[in-house]
Amino acid sequence: xxxxxxxxxxxxxxxxxxxxxxxxxxxxxxxxxxxxxxxxxxxxxxxxxxxxxxxxxxxxxxxxxxxxxxxxxxxxxxxxxxxxxxxxxxxxxxxxxxxxxxxxxxxxxxxxxxxxxxxxxxxxxxxxxxxxxxxxxxxxxxxxxxxxxxxxxxxxxxxxxxxxxxxxxxxxxxxxxxxxxxxxxxxxxxxxxxxxxxxxxxxxxxxxxxxxxxxxxxxxxxxxxxxxxxxxxxxxxxxxxxxxxxxxxxxxxxxxxxxxxxxxxxxxxxxxxxxxxxxxxxxxxxxxxxxxxxxxxxxxxxxxxxxxxxxxxxxxxxxxxxxxxxxxxxxxxxxxxxxxxxxxxxxxxxxxxxxx
Amino acid sequence: xxxxxxxxxxxxxxxxxxxxxxxxxxxxxxxxxxxxxxxxxxxxxxxxxxxxxxxxxxxxxxxxxxxxxxxxxxxxxxxxxxxxxxxxxxxxxxxxxxxxxxxxxxxxxxxxxxxxxxxxxxxxxxxxxxxxxxxxxxxxxxxxxxxxxxxxxxxxxxxxxxxxxxxxxxxxxxxxxxxxxxxxxxxxxxxxxxxxxxxxxxxxxxxxxxxxxxxxxxxxxxxxxxxxxxxxxxxxxxxxxxxxxxxxxxxxxxxxxxxxxxxxxxxxxxxxxxxxxxxxxxxxxxxxxxxxxxxx
Amino acid sequence: xxxxxxxxxxxxxxxxxxxxxxxxxxxxxxxxxxxxxxxxxxxxxxxxxxxxxxxxxxxxxxxxxxxxxxxxxxxxxxxxxxxxxxxxxxxxxxxxxxxxxxxxxxxxxxxxxxxxxxxxxxxxxxxxxxxxxxxxxxxxxxxxxxxxxxxxxxxxxxxxxxxxxxxxxxxxxxxxxxxxxxxxxxxxxxxxxxxxxxxxxxxxxxxxxxxxxxxxxxxxxxxxxxxxxxxxxxxxxxxxxxxxxxxxxxxxxxxxxxxxxxxxxxxxxx
Numbered sequence: 001x002x003x004x005x006x007x008x009x010x011x012x013x014x015x016x017x018x019x020x021x022x023x024x025x026x027x028x029x030x031x032x033x034x035x036x037x038x039x040x041x042x043x044x045x046x047x048x049x050x051x052x053x054x055x056x057x058x059x060x061x062x063x064x065x066x067x068x069x070x071x072x073x074x075x076x077x078x079x080x081x082x083x084x085x086x087x088x089x090x091x092x093x094x095x096x097x098x099x100x101x102x103x104x105x106x107x108x109x110x111x112x113x114x115x116x117x118x119x120x121x122x123x124x125x126x127x128x129x130x131x132x133x134x135x136x137x138x139x140x141x142x143x144x145x146x147x148x149x150x151x152x153x154x155x156x157x158x159x160x161x162x163x164x165x166x167x168x169x170x171x172x173x174x175x176x177x178x179x180x181x182x183x184x185x186x187x188x189x190x191x192x193x194x195x196x197x198x199x200x201x202x203x204x205x206x207x208x209x210x211x212x213x214x215x216x217x218x219x220x221x222x223x224x225x226x227x228x229x230x231x232x233x234x235x236x237x238x239x240x241x242x243x244x245x246x247x248x249x250x251x252x253x254x255x256x257x258x259x260x261x262x263x264x265x266x267x268x269x270x271x272x273x274x275x276x277x278x279x280x281x282x283x284x285x286x287x288x289x290x291x292x293x294x295x296x297x298x299x300x301x302x303x304x305x306x307x308x309x310x311x312x313x314x315x316x317x318x319x320x321x322x323x324x325x326x327x328x329x330x331x332x333x334x335x336x337x338x339x340x341x342x343x344x345x346x347x348x349x350x351x352x353x354x355x356x
Numbered sequence: 357x358x359x360x361x362x363x364x365x366x367x368x369x370x371x372x373x374x375x376x377x378x379x380x381x382x383x384x385x386x387x388x389x390x391x392x393x394x395x396x397x398x399x400x401x402x403x404x405x406x407x408x409x410x411x412x413x414x415x416x417x418x419x420x421x422x423x424x425x426x427x428x429x430x431x432x433x434x435x436x437x438x439x440x441x442x443x444x445x446x447x448x449x450x451x452x453x454x455x456x457x458x459x460x461x462x463x464x465x466x467x468x469x470x471x472x473x474x475x476x477x478x479x480x481x482x483x484x485x486x487x488x489x490x491x492x493x494x495x496x497x498x499x500x501x502x503x504x505x506x507x508x509x510x511x512x513x514x515x516x517x518x519x520x521x522x523x524x525x526x527x528x529x530x531x532x533x534x535x536x537x538x539x540x541x542x543x544x545x546x547x548x549x550x551x552x553x554x555x556x557x558x559x560x561x562x563x564x565x566x567x568x569x570x571x572x573x574x575x576x577x578x579x580x581x582x583x584x585x586x587x588x589x590x591x592x593x594x595x596x597x598x599x600x601x602x603x604x605x606x607x608x609x610x611x612x613x614x615x616x617x618x619x620x621x622x623x624x625x626x627x628x629x630x631x632x633x634x635x636x637x638x639x640x641x642x643x644x645x646x647x648x649x650x651x652x
Numbered sequence: 653x654x655x656x657x658x659x660x661x662x663x664x665x666x667x668x669x670x671x672x673x674x675x676x677x678x679x680x681x682x683x684x685x686x687x688x689x690x691x692x693x694x695x696x697x698x699x700x701x702x703x704x705x706x707x708x709x710x711x712x713x714x715x716x717x718x719x720x721x722x723x724x725x726x727x728x729x730x731x732x733x734x735x736x737x738x739x740x741x742x743x744x745x746x747x748x749x750x751x752x753x754x755x756x757x758x759x760x761x762x763x764x765x766x767x768x769x770x771x772x773x774x775x776x777x778x779x780x781x782x783x784x785x786x787x788x789x790x791x792x793x794x795x796x797x798x799x800x801x802x803x804x805x806x807x808x809x810x811x812x813x814x815x816x817x818x819x820x821x822x823x824x825x826x827x828x829x830x831x832x833x834x835x836x837x838x839x840x841x842x843x844x845x846x847x848x849x850x851x852x853x854x855x856x857x858x859x860x861x862x863x864x865x866x867x868x869x870x871x872x873x874x875x876x877x878x879x880x881x882x883x884x885x886x887x888x889x890x891x892x893x894x895x896x897x898x899x900x901x902x903x904x905x906x907x908x909x910x911x912x913x914x915x916x917x918x919x920x921x922x
Contacts, residue, residue, distance in 0.1 A: 072820045073821070087832060102822040364749060367740030368752060378767065380755075382768075383766055453662065461905050462666050465669055469897050469901075470854040470872050471856065474672075476676075476889055480889075530916065585857070588860075623766045634761040637761070
């Protein structure tokens with residue numbers, strides 16, 4: 001295994017730059033997830049690292065070897081494609097053996113490694129089948145097997161679970177986590193699914209419009225989003241946002257809400273008339289039984305998920321979403337008063353996080 | 357140019373060379389020759405520039421004008437009938453019944469037969485003494501037997517029919533491909549809404565099939581302009597130029613009479629008509645080719 | 653009503669498609685007397701005299717040999733060159749490649765007369781009139797648009813990711829082409845080959861102007877110019893026609909599905 005260092009990678013199609021001067025590092029044995037919406041450049045970045053696409057500039061180092069001028073086959077990495085890209089004319093065993101074969105491994109060694117890999121992934125009984133005779137989950141396993149059989153320095157995963165149904169996806173997620181732990185592999189994993197990112201990653205890199213928005217551990221990304229994009233992209237239901245300004249008493253006043261932010265605001269932010277955006281996650285909105293309410297409105301819809309209730313509240317023409325315990329006594333049409341849980345506000349100034 | 361694009365040049369070069377040499381250059385040369393008077397087999401006699409004279413002659417050449425009329429008649433009639441017959445075949449082949457594969461293969465048989473062979477076949481059937489056509493029309497009364505290919509209108513009808521017979525299966529394939537893109541759910545929804553078989557055909561199939569029908573019509577039109585083999589074998593353009601289509605007329609001028617200048621003027625005329633049709637076709641379907649990413 | 657109309661329609665289409673040619677083939681097995689009988693004889697004697705005569709008196713085998721050589725050579729070269737171009741057209745992005753595809757589309761629609769005179773002169777200048785290379789190189793050129801179009805639609809369906817997987821797995825471009833692309837593209841290549849072969853086997857116009865010397869002529873020319881002094885030798889002509897058509901009907905029946913796919917790929921998907 002080895003670390004991956006990406007420095008100043010850029011890529012442009014015609015006029016528009018897809019990737020703008022990106023740099024980051026994945027440490028040896030780290031599970032790093034590139035998270036971002038579709039079209040943010042994450043797959044392009046992965047393909048550049050694999051050598052399937054040419055960057056306009058920059059360097060890529062795997063271990064202590066610079067690889068950006070090498071052909072894909074010389075970079076000593078494995079790539080798991082979103083569509084799996086299994087060789088349809090070869091059996092499972094031949095698919096697994098292919099990479100060893102073209103690299104000239106001995107026949108006995110190939111046999112041993114194929115058996116070993118098949119056992120690891122539970123593919124023992126399927127070795128003679130062609131890909132079209134496999135289920136989605138089995139194909140996924142073969143794709144992973146084809147990657148791990150060679151013990152490469154680096155694994156690249158391109159949305160590998162997006163073609164599976166929800167139940168299988170959960171199962172495979174667990175399996176990937178176990179596999180990572182066992183192999184101690186260095187993994188760079190691209191996804192738009194935040195659940196995958198949160199559960200799998202040691203480190204998440206949030207990407208948007210070809211630029212890194214934030215790098216950090218999953219908890220850090222969730223609890224301290226660096227900017228409005230990260231705050232809005234991570235978390236479901238989405239974080240509630242309100243625009244407004246803070247007055248001299250340290251009270252944030254929005255169109256239909258007010259929050260006391262006096263203790264959270266850093267000293268260098270001027271009180272009075274500074275335009276701010278407040279963010280608050282649905283689970284951090286609670287009912288203000290008595291005392292001052294931050295928001296007053298009417299319950300529009302209640303989505304009961306069994307474990308939680310998503311309460312959609314309308315106030316002054318806009319909506320808020322609160323996530324409540326299932327026993328919360330709220331009915332559509334009823335009036336409701338909400339307040340924010342202590343210390344759970346996110347404050348943004350010109351799009352960036354400030355405070356605390 | 358990117359590295360990969362430079363590599364593409366080498367892949368494309370052999371085909372590009374041949375297409376340029378045998379299609380693109382000759383078209384340009386034909387356009388040029390249309391302004392000259394010269395003999396095909398005797399190039400050493402030289403070429404005399406005559407400007408638009410060939411085209412002026414063409415405009416007053418009664419045979420050429422009749423040839424244009426015959427060609428348009430042939431193209432219009434055969435393309436229309438081919439699409440109609442083809443649509444009927446496609447509707448049939450789209451049904452599921454036992455032995456559909458066999459019928460599909462049977463429909464393809466006329467398409468696979470060389471045109472020269474099918475032309476001889478029709479000539480045999482239209483024979484004036486013992487052809488099947490005469491027997492089917494007049495029975496044993498041989499005194500009333502006629503020579504269909506010697507009667508101007510019957511000869512025209514015969515080559516049109518021969519073309520329809522041979523190529524309607526091609527139109528059927530295009531229409532069938534169109535039919536198969538109509539989702540079954542639409543018919544199921546219509547059934548739930550209470551539509552009968554006839555209403556389903558009129559209200560769902562035909563409207564949704566319009567693009568495929570248009571495409572088939574255009575495709576057959578373009579191809580019908582190339583008619584040559586049928587006329588060469590069945591009528592030699594006769595009787596009295598009644599079936600002398602443009603391609604055949606141009607062929608006779610260039611290769612029988614050696615008048616490559618005048619023949620090229622005819623060729624350019626035919627070329628311009630088919631270029632217009634080709635551009636129409638590209639507008640209808642080929643534009644997709646130019647969209648970025650279409651090739652991937 | 654449907655149960656009643658459907659068999660009727662099937663029968664009608666079957667008769668319409670098969671009967672005329674069947675009638676012609678039957679003629680090849682008739683005796684000379686049966687050939688001109690009125691009312692026509694339906695069941696022939698099945699005598700092979702006309703076939704023997706077509707071979708002995710009309711040199712049928714020579715025409716078959718010429719057609720086979722020309723069609724086979726055209727198919728092999730056209731598919732090889734076409735596959736190269738189609739591979740580039742579906743694997744590289746450059747805009748001029750898409751324009752090339754459009755030019756090919758246009759060229760394939762022009763009537764033969766638009767190029768016939770200059771093509772004749774080129775081949776004359778090369779000394780290739782009445783020689784195999786002349787007709788073969790012309791056929792290759794004219795079948796290339798068809799071959800490239802059909803091959804591109806098949807190549808397009810091969811996911812590029814499978815090739816990329818091979819590159820990451822350790823293949824060079826050439827290895828990926830040989831071990832992954834070609835085996836996967838084989839059905840498409842085969843389909844395109846059938847269609848090009850049929851084109852070259854059936855082509856008449858250029859064979860007529862390029863091959864004027866009888867020993868070199870192909871089957872379509874032989875059949876179109878079938879000699880007959882006062883009356884046409886229908887029996888021999890029918891026999892020759894049956895033989896000329898036999899391989900095509902066999903191909904059609906064997907590979908019906910592929911041909912249908914190839915034709916609609918060329919025409920519709922475009």
